[in-house]
Amino acid sequence: MKRRIFFSVVGAMALGFAGCQKTASNEIPVGEFASLTGKEATFGQSSHEGTVLAVEQINEAGGVLGKKIKLLYEDNASKPGESANAVNKLIAKDGVVAILGEVASSRSLEAAPICQSNKIPMVSPASTNPKLTETGDYIFRVCFIDPFQGTVMANFAKNSLKEQKVAIFTDVKSDYSKGLAKFFKEGFTKAGGQIVAELDYNGGDKDFKGQLTAIKAANPQGVFVPGYYTDVALICIQAKEIGFDVPFYGGDGWESSKLTEIGKQAVEGNYFSTHYSPDAGGEKAKAFVEAYKKRYNGKSPDAMAALGYDSAEILADAIKRAGSTEGDKIRDALAATKDFDAVTGKISINKQRDADKAAVIVQVKDGKFEYKETVKP
């Protein structure tokens, strides 16, 4: 019995050592956590692919500070709680100098306090909830935030769609959804519109007819659904089934090919705001689309892929300007980012450590996302 315990201890130690991802001295370890499996997997996979592409390109071009970037990534399975474990491991065990991630705001909010207390800079590609960068001065993002996105959609509904009475249908489980709903409501009422119904669902629900019937009874001209693509597709389908035929619109959580694959006819004609459209971008965006297609077998990059790419590029740029891999120096360099020419447009990091940049609005048409307009901050 004793011997067995001895062997299992030795075995565990050996496993522990083997599990350590060794970083050579000519490499800079950078951590990434993403939802590679689970409910928001297409987001996580897209942003991960973008990040990987950026790191590969940077290394091909000689790396930063004469060293190659080594990307160490962890999957949080889209689950609450897992991101904290992932980030703790990346910092404590792998000794990363900075963290990239996540798309979903709720996941990023779990990781941010850990990065902050360890003084490791964190760059989120696409978490738009304002609370994220309020966590502390080491937390950055390369996307716009919900007040902007919510207001953009409120103005779009009021001015472009000429709607007066709308309803809001929020995912109460998601910080992202609640944030967008709040700022949409403020923006829309400020513009003189009226919110006639506010209902909630739980992300992951499969039945929305109860709520949709109630929304329909309030007779809105449009419905703002700031949710994620799977839920949104099902909501649009079930709305059609109860004969509820008004435009639905939402935020960047809609952007996934799954939206049209699942929603088919039911999502046609609806709108959402997002970070980028391949049709709206300049030279940099074109080069990115080409490189991405080449790297991933002809797959077109979505906004999350573009943001994943940008997050890695901005971080590499900051390390280069900092001339060091120390947390506080990278932090200062990140904070000083100005007019960086990124795939999703010119990015400047503002005082709140958020990106100042434009949003685009797209419409679902024939199963594709068609560019409608660009809205500057």
Add this chain to the structure above:
Amino acid sequence: MDWFLQQLINGLALGAIYALIALGYTMVYGVLRFINFAHADVLMLGAFAAYYLAPAVAKVFGPATVPTALTVMVLSAAICAVIGMLIEFLAYRPLRHRPRLTVLITAIGVSLFIEYTGQHEKVFGAATKAFPTLLPQKEIIVGALRCSSNDLVVVGFTAVLLFAMWYIVQRTKVGMAMRAVSFNEQAASLMGVNVNGIISFTFAIGSALAAIGGIFFAMRAPGIEPLMGVQPGLRAFIAAVLGGIGNLPGAALGGVVLGLIETFFGGMPGLSDYRDAIAFALLILILLFRPAGLLGKMQMEKV
């Protein structure tokens, strides 16, 4: 009034699916006195079987036709029946005479095993897949009320299957053997009942029901993923307990009650985010006053 009737239709349609799934829980419980937690995952496997079969079957009968839907359902149900028997044979049979808790924990283990194996990218992958249209769908409009033809099909199917189950259990020889095994396994085997065969049969039927429930669920919400069974599975389990577990009409009633409660509270502005809390609080209340469930009978424990 229209609002009320519309919600009634929505709730009944949802409840019918819960009822269908709850029937499977209750069948297995009735015979073995244990909750097969893997039932929810067999439901998911049923939906995925249909997802992979549908394109092939559609080539023969054409996409979205009644023969396609029926063939896909029968084949998926058959596949799941075999899977159900396998699960019983591999995981539960070796533990048949162990404490009930051991089997229960094993059931949870089987459930997690199926869910996480399914999430591996070489199996189904974690991302949501679009479920194909199996049945031609029509909207039925009466005044201001609307209902999808699929909803009627679900309600009809559930009623037919409920009757079929009742008939099998109460009026056939196999059913008599099932009841005998449920009553006293040892005595039944002494009377010449093939206990292993009967239990396999029960799992086959329960799993086939789960497969059909899964397909209907996927038709209503056509995004399927390896964890899709968890939520309806939990609801159906509660429905089975609410109706009186082990009791077939009870499972159906429980499902419908739960579907109605969820739909009505989900549709109340201001209360919609408490939908599940209210639904489950009501269930606790009902069970406080009727611990054996709505249609369950209290059983005296033999000392």
